[in-house]
Amino acid sequence: MKPELFADNVLEKAERVMDLLSRRQELLASNLANVDTPGYKTIDLGFREALEGELQKPWPLVQTSPGHFSAAAPTPPELEPVEVEGLVSRPDGNNVRFERELLQMTMNKLRFDMAVQWAQSRLKALRIAIDEGRR
Amino acid sequence: MSLLNAISISNSGLTAERQRVEATVSNLANARTTRTPQGGPYRRRSVIFEAVAVSDDFGRELQNRITGMGVRVKGTIEDPRPPQKVHDPGHPDADEQGYVSFPNVNPVEEIVNLISSARAFEANLTAIGLSRQLIERSIELGR
Numbered sequence: 001m002k003p004e005l006f007a008d009n010v011l012e013k014a015e016r017v018m019d020l021l022s023r024r025q026e027l028l029a030s031n032l033a034n035v036d037t038p039g040y041k042t043i044d045l046g047f048r049e050a051l052e053g054e055l056q057k058p059w060p061l062v063q064t065s066p067g068h069f070s071a072a073a074p075t076p077p078e079l080e081p082v083e084v085e086g087l088v089s090r091p092d093g094n095n096v097r098f099e100r101e102l103l104q105m106t107m108n109k110l111r112f113d114m115a116v117q118w119a120q121s122r123l124k125a126l127r128i129a130i131d132e133g134r135r
Numbered sequence: 136m137s138l139l140n141a142i143s144i145s146n147s148g149l150t151a152e153r154q155r156v157e158a159t160v161s162n163l164a165n166a167r168t169t170r171t172p173q174g175g176p177y178r179r180r181s182v183i184f185e186a187v188a189v190s191d192d193f194g195r196e197l198q199n200r201i202t203g204m205g206v207r208v209k210g211t212i213e214d215p216r217p218p219q220k221v222h223d224p225g226h227p228d229a230d231e232q233g234y235v236s237f238p239n240v241n242p243v244e245e246i247v248n249l250i251s252s253a254r255a256f257e258a259n260l261t262a263i264g265l266s267r268q269l270i271e272r273s274i275e276l277g278r
Binding site for chain 2: 034
């Protein structure tokens, strides 16, 4: 039986969020590097709403024995990069707005920091539990 | 892995913009150069950017996933626009009709390109800083 400290999968969730945000950072870096490339179109992770939804979703059920029911919540869809809609192209076909990319990168980092905080506070609780348990 | 790619991508942006700056300052320095070793006035240079994959992660290619793309200078071309002809019969490089061919360089256009390259360079630098911070946060997490 898993101890209470693992019951809500905070570490798993934090890791998923950090992984997604890292992939997003790569796409944003790509947009910035190609701000002057003719014909380049801005890309980002698709299903951003799904990403937001993922962050608010209730925690999935943990199956620690074969008898447990599986969660109704599905695993998150593979968030594939897509072209961003609604951006105006310049005459050379490029539609990157570098201020958008920089803003998104900053937001990305803030979300990343949040996820790191979740993970860190959970790890800290674990350490305290381990230390207390030694006494 | 993504974060390391992000840094490679931003780095390619730095290199490409630097090369663009080099072409631009060459144009500015030679805006009034009427004779060159090849004969004729200086011809304006410009660089062509193209998006390229910087990831050498073969696994990704197999999965056919779109990844971030870096950028590189495909090549340098000479501007095909004709030289600017100015009537100045006294000039040593004047032709039979008394016209001097000056380079097809518009300093205003070059300065705009210079500013644009500079801000793109700064943006890529900022991106590297942010990617680096994400990596550092991840490392600190384990401590």
